[in-house]
Every structure is written in structure tokens, then in C-alpha cells.
Amino acid sequence: MCGICGLVYSDLQHKVETHVLDKMNNVLSHRGPDGDGAYIRDNVGLGHRRLAIIDLVTGEQPLSNEDESIWIVFNGEIYNFPELRSSLQSAGHAFRTNTDTEVIVHAYEEYGTNCLEHLDGMFSFALWDDREKTLFAARDRMGKKPFYYTRNSEGFVFGSELKSLLQHPSVKKEIDPVALHHYLTLQYVPDPYSIYKDIFKLPSAHFLILKDNTYQIRRYWDVVYQPKIQISENEAAEELHRILKQAVKKRLISDVPLGAFLSGGIDSSIVVTLMAELCTEPVKTFSIGFNYEAFNELPYARAIAEKWGTEHHEFIVTPESMADIIPKLIRSFDEPFADSCAFQTxxxxxxxxxxxxxxxxxxxxxxxFAGYPRYWLDRYVRPYAALPRFITQGIIPEMVSRIPEPSDIPVEANWIMGLKRLAQVAKTSPKASIVRWGSYFSEDMKQECFNDEMRSLVEGHQSDAFLAEFFDRAYADSFLDRTLYTDLLNYLPGNNLVKMDRMTMAHSLEARSPLLDKEYVEFSARLPEKMKIKGRRTKYLLRKMWTDSLPDNIRDRNKRGFAAPVEEWCKKDLRDLIQDRLLSPSSKIYNFFRPDCIQHMVNEHQKGRINHGRRIWTLLILEEWYRNNNSEV
Structure with a gap:
């Protein structure tokens, strides 16, 4: 696991400045504290920071082929590199290191850009082919490893994190209002956007070719859900166990100590169970918890740790420690990122x-495997999809809009809020599950709270319509499969994997995800829907196949994950911070929002009328990010 950066100037006579590349590289030191390196040749520069995991002695980068015509900087792990190395040696390629990085170089020599078909792992890399004067960059299938880039009048600049690109004097900070618009609804900035105009993220499963001052981006892999595999539950369970065990085994290859995150949910419990089966020494497990009982997962994590005799470690997050860490989170993410679970991660x-x-x-x-409750909740929305738009977008919302606002009715009248929620669901595209069931900013809320200038800047853009494009593109027949595809291409790489990458890399820790193994993803996608959800039971087959290995209270419990009590924090522990940041005349977010709307939202939440906790948190993170970056629209 490492950090990479680089630049290719458009003018062949413009030599790369060593001090500029050094600045870009040095801000990534947290991603690679074990070493740094650079390759500079005329108008091309590649930088690398190393976290040594495999081949601790000869794995330095940038790394070249034998005649130094090809150079690479690589971030990630190639799990099948021993087999691929052997195959390439049989084809006549000579290796001088034991690192997986060199495998990519020779695979490119052998297969060109088709080398990506042979790589099994998590990665982002940039490879300079000096003979062809071409930059070849790629990101792994699921989007585990990040890759930011920009193209301006001076040339092409890239890096693992935004902060690296911003070290280059030609890269400017100008907020993209559409990216901000999506952030408010999704709590993250989705690919291919970044929070800044003209800086983009290379989407997962895509590669980029830069040649003659122009670049092209292409997808090299996709998830397909058809045709469905004709298989019994027992046969599917047996194959899943084989695939998952192999996925875990591949991710145990390391020249340094390793362990596992253990939340107490079924996914991390399965990973730890398989590790315990494969390892000769006790597995080291790590868990996080809260003093709020409703959000504390530690008892469940302990149950798994005790069952498998792991070497278990725990940490309790308190509101005091949480408030202290906000500036560090802002610096780690570079962009507004409002998933409150980032704290415990x-x-x-x-x-x-x-x-x-x-x-x-x-x-x-x-x-x-369809683990979120919203996947079965979506079934109740499907009838709306069949109704004419004048009903779902007109009549139903109009009827419910006549109901008094919650501030005018007793708090106990929860059915009023239920009807309000139903109206919002009816207005949201059925193709955008996360927008429909999330508790962030709806399109109506954004339009109500935006100032006039911001409304004009985002006119014609809707977050649910953005997600619907992926829903429609999915190679799938069922509503569920199309929703899973949309989440795999958006929510997973935009939120969950960003959170895991930035929070682990902030501490120079490598994170590996067996449940994102290519074979596992492809196999599970083609399983029948009934093996994923039965009634309200999510991850049906995964739960069934671990009947004998996991305690009942782990196997049968509902999805929780690393949830945080952000609603309570915004009422009590963060009240003063919210007052100072969001309700001050100097608040930066008033560049986008009406002050009275923010004031009304905070008052409703703190009086217990409406739970705006996640919306307030989203605004608080935006304000903190804005102040930290001194950005201007």
C-alpha cells in the first residue's frame, strides 16, 4: 500500500521541476512512511511513497523494466502475482525483484493494456512507456485504491489524493457546485466528480491512456447479473465457502504482521472465522465501541473473539475524542465527507x-449480497414505479403537503412524519435506493435551502437522476440486481471504500477486503435473488451457510455496521460547535445556503421536533472543510 503522484507536461521542453514533484510526493508520506522515490525524464515525472508489505528489501519504486523504457508507480496489492510471475517467466521475462509491482511492468510488455485482465487485486498505478510516449493509468475493479487527475493548459497531473495535486502551482481550487449538490444528498462526492472543478476521479474498473496531449478513458471490466446460475442452495453454499476461503487465503500473503477488523456483524465475523481456520497462530482482532448502548457493537465482537480464541483489542469512542478528531478527518479526506462512521474507523x-x-x-x-434493509424496503416502492408520474410526482405529494408541518402538531404524532416520508419516497426515483431511504438532503430540501445563486448553478442536476443512469445501464433484469449494481458503482467506491482507504492510510495501515474478491463478486451477482433476500431476511444464503460456525445472535442479527450516535451528538455534545460554525454570521456555508433555513433546521432538531442530525452533521463537515481549505466558489 502506497501513495503515487506524477505529471506529464504538454510542452516537451518543459522539464519537470524536482521541487514540485517532491512537494506532491511528500504530502503523501502517511500513505508510505517506509521510503520514497522519483523518476524524472524531461517533461515526465513519477513520484512514490512506500508502505513496505511484500519484498521488504527490493521493492522500491518507481520501478522499471530491464532497459528502463517502462517505469511504474503502483499503489495496492496483486494477489495472484506469484502465478502471474511464473507465467511471465515462462514467456521469457526476467525479474530482478520479488515484488508484485514488477509483475505489472512485464504483464504490460506482454499484453499491453489487456494486462488488466490478468491482475487480481486492489490497485491504482501509472505506467510511463517512454518508447510510445504514453501514460497508462488504471484503477482496480471495485475502486479500492484512489486515483485523482486533472488536465489543464500545462499538462496532466495525478495523485492518490487531492492534496497531492493541489501542490502543483497550475492546479486551482474552484468548488464544483454540482459536486457539492450531490454531496448534500449522498454524504460523499461521487465518481467521477471531485469537489473541485476540472479535477476528477478515475472511476473503478477504468483505465486511462494519455498520448500526444490527449487522453481517453475506458472501462475494462463490469459486473453482470445475467444469466442466472442454475444451482441449489447447498451447491451455492459450498461454492461460496470455497471462494471465500480462497479469497481470505490470498489476502494472508504478507511479510509483515496482519490482523482483522471485527465489528460483530456477519461479514467481518465470516472473515475472522476463515482466518482462524487458515492461521496456525491466534488471529489478532480489533473492535471499536461507544458508551451509548444502542450503538455499541462490542458484545457481539467479543462473542466471535471468544469463540475463535483471538487476540482481541478494543477502543471506546467518546464525544470528547470525537470532537478533537474532526480537523484530522477533514485533512485526511480532502473533500467533504459526512459518513459519521469515519470516526470509529x-x-x-x-x-x-x-x-x-x-x-x-x-x-x-x-x-x-443485499445486506442493507433498504433492499427489502424497496419492494414497497415498486408499485409506485408502475403508476403514472402525475400521481407519484403530483397528486400524492400535493395531498400530503396539505398536512401541517411537524412544528404545528404534537411530537407524538409520528404517523404525520410517516406520511411526510411516504410523500418524499413517492417523489424520489425508484431507481435511486440510497437517495430514497437515506436521511440526508432531498432535492426539495436543497432547493428550499440553497440561495438564488446556488439554485441557478445546479439547475437541471438531480442526485437521483445521476444514480438512475447506472440503474438503467446494469446488465440485469431484476429491480434488486439493478440496485446492487448501482451501489457497487457508486456507494461502495464513493463512500465505504473511501472511508476505509483514507482512515487506514492516515495511520499507514493496509486494509484488505476478501468480500470484494473478483470471483466472489462475479459469482454472487449471478445467484438468484431468492438466495440474497427472503422476506425481510437479508444475506439469506450467507447466514444459512454459517449455521454451525457463528453464534445465533451474530448470524441472525439485523444489519448495523459501525453506526455512530450523531443525532445525540448534534443535540448535546456538539451543540456549541454547531452554534459557532453553522449559526455564525461568518459561516462559510452561507455562500450556498439561506441562513434562516439552517437556523430553522438546527432549532427543529435540538427541540426534538424532527431528526435532522445527519443533515446538520453534513453541513458541519462542509463548513469545517471549507474553513480548512480556504476555498472560494
């Missing part, structure tokens, strides 16, 4: 790094 990574350098986790289980 940050502390979990900090705790884990004190003991190991690599940690396996359960990321991906929900998006591949």
Missing part, C-alpha cells in the same frame, strides 16, 4: 496499527 485504524500493518475487513458484503 479512524480510531480503529489507529488502534490496529499499534499491533499490525495489514488488516482484513468485511467491506463489500452488503453490496454483493
Amino acid at each position: 479512524y480510531y480503529l485504524a489507529q488502534l490496529t496499527r499499534q499491533h499490525v500493518t495489514v488488516a482484513l475487513n468485511g467491506d463489500g458484503g452488503d453490496e454483493t
